Amino acid sequence: DAGVIQSPRHEVTEMGQEVTLRCKLISGHNSLFWYRQTMMRGLELLIYFNNNVPIDDSGMPEDRFSAKMPNASFSTLKIQPSEPRDSAVYFCASSFSPEGDTQYFGPGTRLTVL
């Protein structure tokens, strides 16, 4: 079975540009998590969806960040406008609730904002 799929794998953009990261869940999973990894802050949860509904977005840094789940298997994370401090590796993970199920991570998108 295919794992979590993320695209692009690498993104280099200039400050002020819009960036869209994409994620396809594992078939049958119904929970989707977006994480960001930086040297300074480690792995931090940005937002979490369950059955397409955003449940917890308290980790979203600011209004420049937005996430959607237009259908049960796909999600986007958008940054507009991007800033150099957004440079990080962005992971999405999926799982199947009920509670305690394992989150499986995608390969990540390495974002560099110049």
Added chain:
Amino acid sequence: AQKVTQAQTEISVVEKEDVTLDCVYETRDTTYYLFWYKQPPSGELVFLIRRNSFDEQNEISGRYSWNFQKSTSSFNFTITASQVVDSAVYFCALSEAVQGGSEKLVFGKGTKLTVNP
């Protein structure tokens, strides 16, 4: 609030040595889950193990073993006869129950393991 502490930032060993990675957690939940993930130099996060709070039995999988002790709030990971391919950053994580039926992971800062030939 939930917290995971991995006090060892970096560990360096020589191949074939045994190595233990420490993980201490804090939670007020009576039901919770603990996880270990591996992040090799290629960058992906690989799931290794999940443990629920009611199961304190130690687990062994090949050269990997895990020791879960609720009395000390620890979930330590031991690699026996380490190999160069074990070089990676290892993360311990704790699930935090959230509204909506699934759970949010709280990660430790990770331990970077280097196994030298």
